[in-house]
Amino acid sequence: MIAVVSIGPLERWLIDGIVQFVSDYYSRFGISVEEVGEVPAEPFSVAFNPRRNQYLGRVFLPTLSSLATKLEAIAVVGITDLDLYEEGLNFIFGLANPSLRSAIVSVRRLRNEFYSLEPDENLLLRRAVKEVMHELGHVFGLPHCPNPKCVMHFSNSLVDTDVKGPLYCPICERKLIENLRKLGVLK
Incomplete structure (x- = not known):
């Protein structure tokens, strides 16, 4: 199982949409995806850098990893x-650590409102799905891909995220399947 947890409150439709997409994809490999609730953001206050007004992403990963272990999940995001x-x-959309089997994705800079634009729920969901699929790819050992349409392409900006698709290219998908076999998730 891949566990999805919200850290702090998030819109229900956003979490549901992400879980649905990721579940539809990974169910092809017999891997379920479950939303496991919300973790309060307060325990992560140690990650807060007041000078930057941002949170250090890597601080989230060990706690998420211990949640994966507790839930007997193959990964947690x-x-x-x-x-x-x-x-x-300057910022990150997400971060993953394969040895910890965990990833974190921020939707803050995926929101149009961050750039003083009108909110767009559909666009936000598409962007969030891409970043979650990207970070899960890293959890399962995939590197960045040179194909700008592949979800594993590095997003240096929101334009990069908008250009790429939500799925792994054929080369990355073959690597994903191979890595899932090595992890004992696939036969």
Whole structure:
């Protein structure tokens, strides 16, 4: 099972839409996807950098990893509206660690409102799905892909996210299947 958890409150339709898409994809491999509830954002206050007004993404991963272990999940992805960063980067849409079997995705900069544009729920859902699929790809050992249409293409900006599709290209999908076999998830 892949567990999806919201960190802090998020719109129900957004979580449901992400879970539905990821479930539709990974069910082809016999992997279920379940939304496992909400974790309060307060315990992650240690990740907050007041100078930047952002949260250090890597701080979330060990806690999510322990949740994966507790739930006996093959992976866990946290979704939050907190603004995330990593050292050397202005911001990140998400981050994953294959050895921890965990990923974190922020929808803060995926929202049109962040850029003073009109809200667009459909666009937000498409962007969030792409970032969750991307980070799950990393959890399962996929590197970045040079194909700008592949979900594993690196998103340096929102334009990159909007250009790429929500699915793995044939090369990345073959690697994904191979990696899932190595992990013992597929026979």
